[in-house]
Amino acid sequence: MSVHQRTKIRDAIQALLIDAANPLPWGNRVYTSRSRPLQHNPNPRSGGNNAPYVLIFTRTEASEIVNESPREYRRTVQVEVAVIDANGDDVDDRLDAHAYIVERRVMNADTLGTDGDGKIIADDVRLVSSVLATVDEGEENIGAVGMTFEVDYYEFLPTEGVADGLDPFNTAHVDYSLGGEQDPADQAQDEFTVQAP
Amino acid sequence: MPVPETDWEQMVTEAMGECVDVFGEGEDGNGTPRVTIQHAAGGAPYDVDGIFESESIDVDPDTGVQVISNQPAMSFALADLQQDPLEGDTLIVRGITYRVVEPTYDGQGTVTLRLHRV
Numbered sequence: 001m002s003v004h005q006r007t008k009i010r011d012a013i014q015a016l017l018i019d020a021a022n023p024l025p026w027g028n029r030v031y032t033s034r035s036r037p038l039q040h041n042p043n044p045r046s047g048g049n050n051a052p053y054v055l056i057f058t059r060t061e062a063s064e065i066v067n068e069s070p071r072e073y074r075r076t077v078q079v080e081v082a083v084i085d086a087n088g089d090d091v092d093d094r095l096d097a098h099a100y101i102v103e104r105r106v107m108n109a110d111t112l113g114t115d116g117d118g119k120i121i122a123d124d125v126r127l128v129s130s131v132l133a134t135v136d137e138g139e140e141n142i143g144a145v146g147m148t149f150e151v152d153y154y155e156f157l158p159t160e161g162v163a164d165g166l167d168p169f170n171t172a173h174v175d176y177s178l179g180g181e182q183d184p185a186d187q188a189q190d191e192f193t194v195q196a197p
Numbered sequence: 198m199p200v201p202e203t204d205w206e207q208m209v210t211e212a213m214g215e216c217v218d219v220f221g222e223g224e225d226g227n228g229t230p231r232v233t234i235q236h237a238a239g240g241a242p243y244d245v246d247g248i249f250e251s252e253s254i255d256v257d258p259d260t261g262v263q264v265i266s267n268q269p270a271m272s273f274a275l276a277d278l279q280q281d282p283l284e285g286d287t288l289i290v291r292g293i294t295y296r297v298v299e300p301t302y303d304g305q306g307t308v309t310l311r312l313h314r315v
Binding site for chain 2: 034038039040055080082084086088131133134135136137138139140141142143144146
């Protein structure tokens with residue numbers, strides 16, 4: 001099944017933030033979905049802490065036509081990477097430390113690597129904004145830093161190969177009518193033959 | 198030591214005592230009290246009993262993502278404490294250490310302490 005480019009982007013960022021050789025503070029707790037709630041403490045009777053963890057999700061995407069024929073879009077998707085942590089009074093310092101790691105790992109791979117077909121996943125990645133928030137409800141101070149990246153990629157839509165079923169554009173016949181008022185018998189005409197590439 | 202100042206507070210204190218007898222932490226199998234408190238204002242830690250809760254709550258640290266945590270709290274009759282509890286006091290409940298984040302008084306002789314795990 002074909003994979004949407006946004007899925008490839010999220011998966012690529014997830015791969016950048018999991019390092020088995022040098023485990024990062026969140027280990028492998030990096031998720032590309034925000035559809036399920038995260039359990040900070042799985043068992044209030046015995047303690048434990050699942051934080052920090054990382055969420056990667058896409059919010060909005062803007063598309064712009066950069067080539068009419070074949071139609072090619074430059075698509076810019078906003079990807080948010082949120083690190084959630086829970087700790088004592090130094091949660092802000094911890095969030096900054098987490099952001100330091102995320103920013104460098106993502107920005108140092110500004111094409112986010114290549115996909116299974118060897119194509120680069122992104123044309124450019126830019127850090128747009130960061131939002132930090134903490135709440136003291138809960139078992140500990142819970143904080144989050146959300147970093148928004150803009151990721152550019154290009155895509156042909158209709159997809160390449162769809163145009164192969166169309167008749168080739170070989171000749172064009174043009175009639176000229178000045179002000180739209182010329183008699184058809186008086187109109188100039190041109191026949192164009194498209195040169196084969 | 199906080200003392201009931203009115204007949205009503207005395208009645209509330211006695212009622213709270215009954216509730217603690219039923220719902221309180223009590224002692225473990227070795228007869229050791231499960232709750233110890235130490236006041237940040239000074240004084241040695243001492244054993245006390247109260248009603249402990251740790252309700253699951255949804256927390257959203259401005260990410261739009263649902264984070265499930267717990268909100269531990271402990272309720273006491275004020276008369277059972279040696280001092281008025283304040284932010285920064287420390288409790289050990291079932292072997293886990295908590296710090297008092299917010300004491301909430303009902304004005305009638307009991308107090309509920311919102312806790313953070315240390």
